[in-house]
Amino acid sequence: MQATASEQRNSLRKHIRSQRRALTAQAQTDASAALLLRFQQSDAVKSATHIALYLAVDGELDTAPLIEYCWAQGKSVYLPVIHPFSKGHLLFLRYHPQSTLVANRYGILEPKLDVRDVLPAEKLDLICTPLVAFDQSGQRLGMGGGYYDRTLAPWYETRQGARPLGVAHDCQQVDALPIEVWDVPLPEILTPSMHWQWSI
Ligand SMILES: Nc1ncnc2c1ncn2[C@@H]1O[C@H](COP(=O)(O)OP(=O)(O)OP(=O)(O)O)[C@@H](O)[C@H]1O
Ligand SMILES: [Mg+2]
Incomplete structure (x- = not known):
């Protein structure tokens, strides 16, 4: 019997997440150092002041050097926080070196909710977007919650506001993903060895 798109x-x-988790500590350190160089050279990053990043879990590419770089450049860094009332949505909170972090329901660290730290997503310049897999045309598969699809939908419809920049290991690329109507593709993805760009 043929597997459904969802299967x-x-x-x-499952497959890509286990490959990602199998990367050695040294491979992770090398990947994140290589990605930092691409991040520093990216025009999207150079022109951005308010940048959303994420804290790595599950073998994701470690963003700590990117965050340190943004702080050193005087850019404001924001992290995603699961919205307390609006199911499936994210809030973006300012992340300072002194921020208190708490684990959310997925075990992912996020800044402790304080309305004074919230920036509406449309005011961000750039959303560094985590992903599980991406394909040859910039389509993206996430962890399965639809959080980033919902966050990026207004940008995809209007091309106004925060633009996504995917961040991934090279091993997360596949030929073609089974796509659903709500999936938002990424115009740009950085990996340690490539700067991918698509006109979408
Ligand atoms: N813009 C949207 N509006 C309403 N529901 C959505 C939207 N985007 C995604 N969803 C719902 O979210 C669920 C998960 O979507 P999907 O499998 O594409 O997640 P994902 O892209 O892997 O996750 P994420 O975006 O959190 O990384 C789907 O059941 C879908 O119906
Ligand atoms: Mg999706």
Whole structure:
């Protein structure tokens, strides 16, 4: 029997997540150092002041050097926080070196909710977007919550506001992803060895 698109997506998630987790500590350190160089050279990063990043879990590419770089450059860094009332949505909170972090329901650290630290997503310049897999045309598969699809939908419809910049290991690339109507593709993705760009 043929697997449904949803079954295919779930088995791909499982496969790529386990490959990502299998990267050695040295491979992770090298990947994140290589990505920092691409990040520093990116025009999207150079022109951005308010940048959303993420804290790595599950073998994701470590963003700590990117965050340190943004702080050193005087750019404001924001992290995603699961919205307390609006199911499936994210809030973006300012992340300072002194921020208190708490684990959310997925075990991902996020800044402690304080309305004074919230920046509406449309006021961000750039959203560094985590992903599980991406394909040859910039389509993206996430962890399965739809959080980034919802966050990026207004940008995709209007091309106004925060633009996504995908961040991934090279091993997260696949030929073609099974796509659903709500999936938002990424115009740009940085990996340690490539700067991918698509006109979408
Ligand atoms: N813009 C949207 N509006 C309403 N529901 C959405 C939207 N985007 C995604 N969803 C819902 O979210 C669920 C998960 O979507 P999907 O499998 O694409 O997640 P994902 O892209 O892997 O996750 P994430 O974006 O959190 O990394 C789907 O069941 C879908 O119906
Ligand atoms: Mg999706």
